[in-house]
């Protein structure tokens with residue numbers, strides 16, 4: 001018997017948590033707010049307000065903040081607090097559910113909360129390489145029999161549903177990659193975060209505030 005063992009060092013912590021007490025009024029408010037008629041390719045709409053949680057959905061905001069607090073404590077090992085900076089909704093309606101690959105600069109952790117995502121909604125795809133679809137610097141032929149291992153996979157897709165929150169490090173590239181027109185509405189609330197009141201050790205000349 002082989003005594004070989006692979007260790008997966010320093011994995012990316014992505015948290016998935018379902019809101020078991022969905023604030024229906026808040027969801028309705030986010031769905032009914034003003035959206036831009038079209039954005040970029042016209043495949044999706046985004047809220048005109050890019051600070052939507054500052055003025056809408058107070059119950060939901062509190063729940064999301066509690067989950068952020070949990071993530072900072074358990075995943076980032078800090079008692080420092082992260083505050084929500086910008087927040088906005090993105091809606092697909094009777095289109096192919098796609099979103100270009102991107103990350104969230106100037107943010108510590110980001111979140112995607114599904115205000116509406118009925119059965120059959122396209123999941124969120126996380127990519128292992130920055131730049132996602134671009135050719136890696138060193139590229140060799142890969143064998144399809146072992147390409148989907150955790151250490152070789154190019155991407156991993158998580159399923160979404162109404163009331164689900166996914167928290168991830170903001171530098172993690174992600175996309176939505178539907179292939180066919182979906183007649184339903186898929187609405188995601190996204191947000192970024194930053195340290196409340198600054199961070200870093202002033203005695204080591206690392207303070208930022």
Ligand SMILES: [Fe+2]
Nearest residue numbers: 102104174190
């Ligand atoms: Fe995003």
